[in-house]
Amino acid sequence: MKKATNLRSLAAQLIERVVDKGESLSAILPSAQKNLSDKDGALLQELCFGVMRTLPQLEALIGKLMERTLTGKQRVLHYLLMVGLYQLLYTRVPAHAALAETVAGAEVLKRTALKGLLNGVLRQFLRQQEALLAEVDQGSQRYWHPSWLLKRLQAAWPEQWQQIVEANNLRPPMWLRVNRQHHSRDAWLALLQAEEKVAFPGDAQDALRLESPTPVSQLPGFDQGWVTVQDLSAQRCALLLEPKDGESILDLCAAPGGKTTHILEIAPQAKVLAVDVDPQRLLRVHENLQRLGMQAEVRQGDGRTPAEWCGDMQFDRILLDAPCSATGVIRRHPDIKWLRRDRDIPELANLQREILEAVWPRLRSGGTMIYATCSILPEENHNQISAFLAAHSDAVAETLPQGQDNGWQVFPTIDGGDGFFYAKLMKK
16 A cells, blocks of 8 residues: 655645746646646645745745744745645645644654644644734735736736736636547537536637536547647637648647647648657657647757758748747746746747747748747737838738737636737738
8 A cells, every 4th residue: 555645745845846946847746746646636736836826925924924934954844834824725625634734744854843833833824814814915915926027017018917917816727629520519518518517618619618627537538539628828829820731831839739739630631740849848749649649740849940850841831839938827837927037038039039030931922820929928929020020021910800910919817718929920
């Protein structure tokens, strides 16, 4: 029989790696979940994501509850305290169980001498919770975003920034894409309803939003490729590209392959080349193609040097899902708030410009390119495309629904898609 894992100590160690060492939660969480049951894996994810989401509030509470911050070798207990506070504030775990498991976590972390301290701090919080929260939920920290990002959002979107921040702080909805090669959306929805699950159609042709998140193993035909988990906003990329059978199509920055497979669902006879710079993430592209029973050519390569991975090939359509700040998907990846830096934005905008410049000559005359990011910052989106159009007389931007002349900016919303930007560029 397996020895029970203390999930609180495991969460504290993962959070320490993100906050103090700059590692991505998406990169390190799956290996930690590998040996856990589905239920424990889900709780570990909830604890890690929850602490990342509410970090400034938890930090401020610890500041009120303790005279000195835990540092050095004791630092991991600072994050264990955060895990304890998060449970007490935001989960259904009974207070006595949250307290006991968190304190037991100190023993697992070989900090037995500090169990009394943890117990005392968490009990003090329970006694003074109302007054402490009233004190802490003041000023800019109540928005749970770093100050540099708040300033950028306020400057770019003076009327919408609060709505954006509020959506960023919520748990994301679970969106699905029905594979039209197997079922219409309504036909697959009927299969789902037969299993007493509720879902709502989105404004993209194949999109459904689940009323509550569900393990993929419980989705009808998931293993046979009938349905894919993909956000509503991400689904619009392939729809705007409008791929056709027989065309040569490049999906650049393709990993993990959601957009590659969507292109092939729309145009199964298209010749698709999927390229990404990260060989590890390309494994996911192969996995997704295999699950859906599809074929595409998959290559590793840097978008700035297309000659290295496609020679002198030309394409009828190009989908460039450009590397970006990911500020539109914070609700899915709340660690982005603490990993990203203000100085990253101009660096990312420069990288996007270099890729755009490098791959534009690979688009045939009369061809279509979709430039997309999961960012909500103008430097990566409208400003980027305006500069590109000014520098290229053979490029024209098609006006998109609800968009401005040179692109369509979508904000994250409670029951909608993530924050995304799309520009549809045609080559004269």
